[in-house]
Amino acid sequence: SKRRRRRPILAACTTAAPATVSSSGVQQHNHHHRHQRKKDKMIVIMGATGTGKSRLSIDLATRFCPCEIVNSDKMQVYKGLDITTNKIAFHDRREVPHHFLGEFDTDEVGELSPSEFREQAELTISDIISRKRTPFLVGGSNSFVYSLLVEEYDPDSDVFNGLVNSNSVSSELRYDCCFLWVDSSLPVLYxxxxxxxxxxxxxxxxxxxxxxxxxxxxxxxxxxxxxxxxxxxxxxxxxxxxxxxxxxxxxxxxxxxxxxxxxxxxxxxxTRQLAKRQIGKIMRLRRAGWDLRRLDATAMFRLLLMDGSDEDDSDWRSVWERHVLEPSVNIVKRFLEE
Ligand code: ATP
Missing domain, CATH: 1.10.287.890 (Crystal structure of tRNA isopentenylpyrophosphate transferase (bh2366) domain)
Incomplete structure (x- = not known):
């Protein structure tokens, strides 16, 4: 069955190009894409569960707007269980449009496969780009990230699980990606x-x-x-x-x-096991040649773990800015200017 997705109503910035895209606009863009050697740019934020990917995406998307976020967490694509799956709260999105966040009814679709995600997210990304906005891919499901980004995707080859040598992990990507990997020392993250x-x-x-x-x-x-x-x-x-x-x-x-x-x-x-597995998958991609820029959020977690600290603390905020946000801003700035 065909799934319909909402179009974002609110734009993050008023400088945005008008959203006048129709389905024919999307087709036009794809056509354009095929005949141009230069790949479309995308920011990809990776990292294990809990590392602050959503926060980083909003901090960057509001700075480099107009941007739109495509979620790549395979549980957050479904409607429901917002707290359990840790979806970013509406007010924390700061008006940055989000796609694939709670859009699928699991009663209707059952389970969204990486191939289906690839197929649908590709269209959404073309649409975002055709409206002159920068797409961000944000979420911890490496099978979704992988399926969407590689030039050739084989649904039958599971590159993350089992005994697959790293040669079978493709590093040929169909977008020009800027990868930010938010990481932490594992014991502290646990x-x-x-x-x-x-x-x-x-x-x-x-x-x-x-x-x-x-x-x-x-x-x-x-x-x-x-x-x-x-x-x-x-x-x-x-x-x-x-x-x-x-x-x-x-x-x-x-x-x-x-x-x-x-x-x-x-x-x-x-949750600990999930984080560990996710980091293993990210490292597998890196070994296969994905150019992931690692940002170390350990100091921030250490601070958050101290007694009496909470997420509204300004101390915590300045550590986050120094260790994660500022280096990310510099990386993204250079990438977008290239
Ligand atoms: P794989 O396809 O190999 O399971 P993946 O990279 O596609 O891995 P992950 O995001 O690592 O996907 O999710 C693997 C499992 O972790 C999910 O099936 C689910 O049990 C759990 N999980 C992942 N994300 C969430 C989430 N946001 N909330 C709750 N559970 C999650």
């Missing part, structure tokens, strides 16, 4: 991720999951909402809600016989 899980629970992750499971789905390991079912938090709490169905136990204390703590423990462990 500690920060544990803390972030607690923050997400405080923000209402438990309630969100209770609503997700507040149906007859618990006993049917069905294909329904196949995509979102894999989001960290869903399988872990599925066990809990099987024991304590959300409708039945509404309003009661969530901590029951250690089942809640067990789910939280599993979420923290699985």
């Amino acid at each position: 500690e920060y991720l544990d803390k972030r899980v607690d923050v997400m629970l405080d923000l209402g992750m438990f309630r969100e999951l209770a609503e997700f499971f507040d149906s007859d789905e618990l006993d049917r390991d069905s294909e329904i909402r196949a995509g979102l079912r894999k989001a960290i938090g869903v399988p872990e709490f599925q066990k809990y809600f099987k024991k304590y169905p959300p409708g039945k136990y509404k309003g009661l204390d969530r901590v029951r016989g250690g089942a809640y703590e067990e789910a939280v423990r599993e979420i923290k462990e699985n």
